[in-house]
Amino acid sequence: MTQPKLLHLGRSLDDLEKHYQFPKSVTNKKVMLLCSSANTLKQRADICYLDRDEELAFVYYMKYMNLIKIIKENKEYREKKSLIHSALGTNSELLSIYGKLEKLKGSLERRYAELRKPEKEINGVRNMPGNAPPITSHVKHSIDVKELFDMINSNQLSVLIVDCRPAKDFDNSHIRYQYIVNVPEHLLVAGMTAGKIHDQLEPPSKTMWTSRKVKEHIVLMDYNSQNVPAKDTPLWILQDVLNNWDQDVAYKNALLKVEGGYEAFQLSYPMCCTNPSYSPPVTIMNDYARLEDIEYPNISDIRMKDDSFGSQPSRPVVDRNSKAAALHVYEAKSKPITEILDEQEKLIDKTLQNEIAMLTAENELEQIQDEEEKAMSDAEEKKMLQQQATELAYKLMQLENSKKDYMTENKNLREQIHKYEEIEKGLTERGERISAREAAILADEARIRRMKEKEEEQKRIEIKRDHQAKERESKLKIAKEHKRHLVESKDDTETPRSKIPQFDRTAKPTNAYPDYNHNVQRDFAPVHGVVGFGLTGLKNLGNTCYMNSILQCLSNTFFLRDFFVDGSFKQYLNRNNKTQGKIAEEVAAVIKALWTGQYKCIASKNLRYVVGQYERQFGGIEQQDSHEFLTILMDWLHSDLQTVTMKLETSLENRPASEKAWIEYLKGKESYIARLFYGQIKSTVKCVRCGKESATYESFSNLSLELRPDSNRCDLSECLDMYFNGEHIRGWSCPQCRSNQDAIKKLDISRLPSILVIHFKRFYADPDSMTTVYKKKQNYVKFPLSELDMSTHIAPSELNRNQRLRSHRYHLYGVSNHYGSMESGHYTAFCRNSEFQKWYKFDDHTVSSLDTSDVCSSAAYILFYSLKPTSDM
Structure with missing residues (x-):
């Protein structure tokens, strides 16, 4: 029989009590929803009981019993008694749970008593002859605080501790050990590599960080880490960076995580900490089975799209019942x-x-x-x-x-x-x-x-x-045949030698266009001149302004720029997809040329040619939409760099629905582009009649927002509200009512990207035109340069699951304003240059400095926000 898992939630049964108490608001929820939550809790408890995680099993079973008590006290219980009993199961199952609780309670009391034994008694056993320090196995992924204590006191092991708590918490209290380095939590955002972490550490920490290459064991810890850290938490990101994004470093053993983190170590070995009386921050238990997963208990709590921009002007009503009016309309069609x-x-x-x-x-x-x-x-x-x-x-x-x-x-x-x-x-x-x-x-x-x-x-x-x-084909065939005969006759007159096999190349199809060559000498047609790094313009190649505006903004995306300029992308190129890595190579070549500081402006000829090969509309000289180009380009780059296999430490069955959808979308392979630009939207549909909810998840690389229809000016917050507020839908097939019902649809963010791209829907079909004619809205949008808070648009069930979402404030670094008609166009890109920490205006082929106040005074088309301000990059 397997050994019970290590204790990680407390040091007594009293410590567990706070984990299975319910707030008073639960009593007001519908009884059938409570039954559904109770069954979910029971399933979780059974899984933990089989996995021998006695603490979690005890917590889930106790939550289940408390919820049963709340259900029996509910005012709907007497009316729906038979229905509730059938939903919850038989009495024999309840008696079985009572037996398991008694068994768990006895086992935990014995284990907690062992844990509370005097330190001297424990040290006496540890220092007995033959009790050597434990050597961690290469298949082990976590250690408890006792093993960590033995490792740092052993002369036989070479250990580096990487603490990813905030810098302030680390300075206040940390483990007394020579080889420990703090990687502050704010550095650990999606898109980081080990090299970028090194660049942003303080000088004393850089040397210690570099020593990871020679250490026998790397131990990772945060404040209260679990065996398997939650997705996108700082500890998870740190582990992911060292496993997948640390170039040229081969670790001798698997990375180790400390069970219970610094909190457990501080409680067990205060004498080994710099400040044992340090007061830790308050944390919230990450419980996937909590009742807060029910997103919107009351339909009245959902703000509707109709209220986003206030009252809307009513549309004029046209009476088309008159035949004379219909004939008049028909007569008017002669001009079209x-x-x-x-x-x-x-x-x-x-x-x-x-x-x-x-x-x-x-x-x-x-x-x-x-x-x-x-x-x-x-x-x-x-x-x-x-x-x-x-x-x-x-x-x-x-x-x-x-x-x-x-x-x-x-x-x-x-x-x-x-x-x-x-x-x-x-x-x-x-x-x-x-x-x-x-x-x-x-x-x-x-x-x-x-x-x-x-x-x-x-x-x-x-x-x-x-x-x-x-x-031409016939002439080429005759010429090659003639050349072959000349070679054969020449060989007959010379000294006999080994005959070189002949190949008939006449069957090779002719191609008027040059084949793409990875070693081709790219023609940027540069205009030479010494300028600052990143201050190079892009020439317009026959209405390629839509492409240039996007390239300038991507060039000033800090993490992406370094990834392409230093050549890191080459080891992640995917040659097995449709574009065979060519798009990523050409984008990298353009961005590298923009950051040499040697050219006033360049032309992206090769990129345009390769893009035209895979999307015909971008190969001609006609004007195109920059948002459409950006969306397609992001998908291409994601596919070109999608070679890092995602490591799943637990099965998909035990993961939340949002993570399952994310893994299925990436098809088990992650890319640097996905880590930077891709997020996830949760779409919740709620039946008006019975309250049944259904949720689906969809990934995105940018958000497309509507503009206010009745004003020349609007605020970004209004556009976001319009996008995320609820809307009425009719004829939704409700699985509980088993019929078509009216419902409300609500969008929320379940995963925020590191780089948030916001697009405004400015083009619309003119309703007064007989043919399809597109016009452009000229609304001026007010948007913040920093501290864009997206927390109000995050799904309630995701706030505690993704601790990374605490960093939900974005800072602007790029604005694309592409305008004109479908025949001709012009662009202006406002970008904050990370080298000079100033805003610059990129025109068709010129670059000029810009005051901050001028950034917001434009009819912006696409905004580029980063989770970190450019001054910190």
């Missing part, structure tokens, strides 16, 4: 039809010109390739020709993308015209009169004839291009 036909004709003109440009570019590329073969001896001329060929290849790629866009747009226009033709046909069949103007438009034979002629001309050019491509 004319515009669609004009637009289609212009589009066919563009397609024809694009086809001619492609034919010309292919002929030029063929001519350059012929000249390149003739210039084999002149290296300088050959290099120039290769550069021209590369530029033509880029141009061909853009023209090809434009052709696909034109085809898609033309298809949409045809569908719109077809809808109007169907309307006309339906009216004609019913014998109703249509306008003479619209009939003339639909029967415009001259326009149709012109468009058909242009389409035929386009097809002729396509046929010509295909014919030339086949001719």
